[in-house]
Structures are given as C-alpha cells and as structure tokens.
Amino acid sequence: MSTHASGRLAATLFVPSRDPATLRTRLVDHVGRHARVEMVEGGDVLLSSELGLSRLTLDVGGLRIAAESRDSAGLAYIKMIMADHVLEFGEADVALRWTGAGEAGSPLPFFREMTVVAAATIGRFRRLTLKGSDLGRFAEGGLHIRLLLPGEGVRQRWPVTGDDGRPFWPDGNPPPARVYTLRRIDVAAGEVEIDMLLHADHHDAPGAAFAERARPGDVIGMTGPGGGDLPEADDYLLFADETGLPAVARMLAEMPAGRRVRAILETEDQGDRQTLPSAARTDIVWLHRRDGARLETGAATIEPGDLPPGVIVWGGMEQTARRAIYRRAIDIWGLSRDRLRLASYWRRGQAGGDHHHDD
Numbered sequence: 528m529s530t531h532a533s534g535r536l537a538a539t540l541f542v543p544s545r546d547p548a549t550l551r552t553r554l555v556d557h558v559g560r561h562a563r564v565e566m567v568e569g570g571d572v573l574l575s576s577e578l579g580l581s582r583l584t585l586d587v588g589g590l591r592i593a594a595e596s597r598d599s600a601g602l603a604y605i606k607m608i609m610a611d612h613v614l615e616f617g618e619a620d621v622a623l624r625w626t627g628a629g630e631a632g633s634p635l636p637f638f639r640e641m642t643v644v645a646a647a648t649i650g651r652f653r654r655l656t657l658k659g660s661d662l663g664r665f666a667e668g669g670l671h672i673r674l675l676l677p678g679e680g681v682r683q684r685w686p687v688t689g690d691d692g693r694p695f696w697p698d699g700n701p702p703p704a705r706v707y708t709l710r711r712i713d714v715a716a717g718e719v720e721i722d723m724l725l726h727a728d729h730h731d732a733p734g735a736a737f738a739e740r741a742r743p744g745d746v747i748g749m750t751g752p753g754g755g756d757l758p759e760a761d762d763y764l765l766f767a768d769e770t771g772l773p774a775v776a777r778m779l780a781e782m783p784a785g786r787r788v789r790a791i792l793e794t795e796d797q798g799d800r801q802t803l804p805s806a807a808r809t810d811i812v813w814l815h816r817r818d819g820a821r822l823e824t825g826a827a828t829i830e831p832g833d834l835p836p837g838v839i840v841w842g843g844m845e846q847t848a849r850r851a852i853y854r855r856a857i858d859i860w861g862l863s864r865d866r867l868r869l870a871s872y873w874r875r876g877q878a879g880g881d882h883h884h885d886d
C-alpha cells in the first residue's frame with residue numbers, strides 16, 4: 528500500500544497520449560464540474576473535491592495523474608472516475624494501470640455485500656433492512672447508494688479493483704444497478720434501511736421487482752455513498768415524490784433544532800403518508816395524485832415573497848416535475864442556481880432511473 532507523506536493514500540496513472548494537453552483540457556472540463564480547479568506552479572492542474580485531490584501533469588508522451596485521498600474509498604472513486612473519462616474520450620490505446628494504493632485484485636473499498644434481514648410492506652413501499660460489515664464509510668459523504676441486483680436465483684460473484692481502477696467483474700457483465708437512498712443507517716448494528724417503491728411499471732424492473740420478492744437471507748451488492756447532502760442554511764424548501772421521500776425522511780431525522788423546513792410531498796394517495804420526526808421546525812404539505820394534485824401545483828402556490836432569504840430549495844422527483852420547479856425557481860422566485868439542489872430521480876418510460884441536476 529502506498530501512503531503519501533501527508534498520511535494520505537496515493538496512486539499514480541500514466542496515460543500515454545499523442546496530445547496530452549488536449550486530454551488534460553477535456554478531463555478538466557468534465558471532472559472539473561464536480562471539483563475545484565486550480566493551476567499551480569510548474570503548470571500542473573489540481574482538481575480537489577471531498578473525495579480527495581488529483582494533480583494532472585503534462586509529461587513526455589502522455590499525461591500523469593497523481594491522485595490522493597484521506598481514505599481508500601475516496602481514492603478508489605477518483606481512480607475509477609479518471610479511468611472512466613480517459614476511456615470515454617478514446618484516448619488510451621494501451622491498457623491503463625494505476626500504481627500505488629488500492630492494487631489490482633484488492634476489494635473495492637466502496638463496495639459491500641449486503642444480506643436482507645427484514646422486509647416489510649409500508650404503503651406502496653417495501654422497506655428492506657440490509658446487514659453488512661464495516662459500514663462507517665456509508666454514514667458520511669452522501670445519502671445515496673447503488674444497489675447491484677442479481678436476477679432471481681443467481682449466485683453473483685462480486686467485483687474487485689481492476690488494473691485501471693474500475694471494478695473488475697470476474698464473471699463478465701455486472702448485474703443491473705439502481706440508485707436508492709439510505710433512509711437510516713446504524714453503523715454499530717451494521718444495518719441500513721431502504722424504502723423501495725413498488726411503482727406502476729415494476730414487474731420487469733430490477734429494483735422494484737427485487738424489492739417485491741426480497742426475503743431474509745437474500746444477498747445483493749451495494750456501492751457508495753454519494754450525493755444528496757444539504758448545504759448549511761437556516762431555511763429549506765423540499766420537494767419530493769415517493770422516490771425522494773426517503774431522502775426527506777433522513778434529512779429531517781438528522782436536522783438540528785433551529786432550522787425551518789417546508790416540505791411539499793407528492794404520493795399516490797393517503798396510504799403512503801409517513802410520520803417524519805425532526806428536531807427542526809417543519810411544515811409538511813402532502814399532495815396526492817389521486818386528488819389531481821402534483822408537486823408542480825404545490826410549487827405554484829408559493830410566491831417569491833413566501834421564501835425566506837438564503838433558502839435552499841432541494842428536490843428529488845420525476846424529470847418533468849423537476850424541470851418545471853427548476854424553471855419556476857429561476858424565473859418566478861428569482862433564485863440563483865447555487866441555492867437550488869433539484870434532481871430528477873427517475874424518468875417516465877426510461878429504465879435505469881436518472882440523476883440529473885443541470886439545465
């Protein structure tokens with residue numbers, strides 16, 4: 528294992544390239560959307576995020592990427608993201624090989640095998656309790672995870688770290704994966720709780736179909752965590768359909784006293800309402816599609832003057848609703864983009880979910 532002088536884990540990748548300067552520019556354009564970009568002495572570019580740091584150096588015949596992180600999961604994510612982008616650009620004509628920490632064949636630090644220990648039906652949700660080991664890393668740095676869902680009766684072999692830093696699947700193709708939210712995590716007990724919606728199109732859908740048939744003893748994979756953390760503010764306005772409801776439940780459960788939250792929540796009918804305990808001062812509005820109400824109708828009742836200064840607007844919902852609320856927030860409420868955390872969590876008619884922020 529390679530450890531940097533600062534006590535951080537470090538790894539290096541040399542990407543042979545005829546045009547390393549263009550490769551670096553493209554990497555900075557893409558990865559830089561989610562990182563701070565800095566030009567440093569010697570002409571190197573530094574990309575930093577909560578995952579860690581990468582230094583991009585132009586070298587003879589290629590680009591050198593030096594990555595470091597305070598933890599193995601952060602480093603593994605950086606290695607995977609860099610390799611994904613380099614390969615997507617079609618730049619590397621030889622196999623990529625990282626050297627340093629997290630060598631090929633070692634366990635993927637952001638992966639856990641999880642076993643179902645309980646499955647309950649709550650309205651149109653299945654609430655699964657999953658047990659796994661060493662979950663501390665899943666309690667910070669994001670609310671969401673990806674579930675890797677083998678077909679019924681399939682005994683899956685799980686991935687290890689590949690030479691290029693991406694997951695290597697010993698049996699070839701990975702199983703379908705879907706994004707969900709850790710509604711609750713108990714690191715000491717080694718348990719997480721996930722509410723999975725049995726949506727209208729669920730019979731051939733890997734996520735919902737698994738949720739429906741899940742029984743104690745079933746084994747699935749989990750990677751993560753990432754995304755969904757709220758920036759600090761005194762006031763929040765939250766929008767969610769059923770897919771965003773688990774995130775709202777966790778945010779409210781973890782929110783300290785003194786904060787004010789207005790949550791507008793859309794479900795099919797009253798049966799999907801949940802109690803949402805919080806130390807914060809909450810104003811929760813439930814809207815039901817059965818009554819013809821939608822998140823967009825809820826948003827339309829809010830005037831610019833109703834919004835406290837500094838409010839953060841968060842949302843997790845279907846793509847069309849997200850777009851309408853995003854436009855309203857910019858055009859009618861007059862909010863700047865940095866106050867908005869509106870994401871589409873699924874897209875009607877499209878399998879595989881969605882996770883889209885930018886317009």
Ligand SMILES: Cc1cc2nc3c(=O)[nH]c(=O)nc-3n(C[C@H](O)[C@H](O)[C@H](O)COP(=O)(O)OP(=O)(O)OC[C@H]3O[C@@H](n4cnc5c(N)ncnc54)[C@H](O)[C@@H]3O)c2cc1C
Pocket residue numbers: 671705706707708709721722723724726727728729731732733734735736754769770771773774871872873874875876877878879880881882
């Ligand atoms: C960051 C994030 C967090 C999420 N957290 C949760 C969560 O905690 N709980 C949860 O239940 N979902 C959550 N989702 C949404 C979930 O990932 C999607 O609904 C996903 O499509 C479900 O996969 P599936 O295999 O059941 O359906 P897919 O195979 O992806 O889709 C099959 C069909 O079902 C439709 N479909 C998918 N979702 C819905 C829906 N909600 N209502 C109606 N039709 C639908 C699709 O449009 C498609 O036509 C989250 C998504 C994101 C991006």
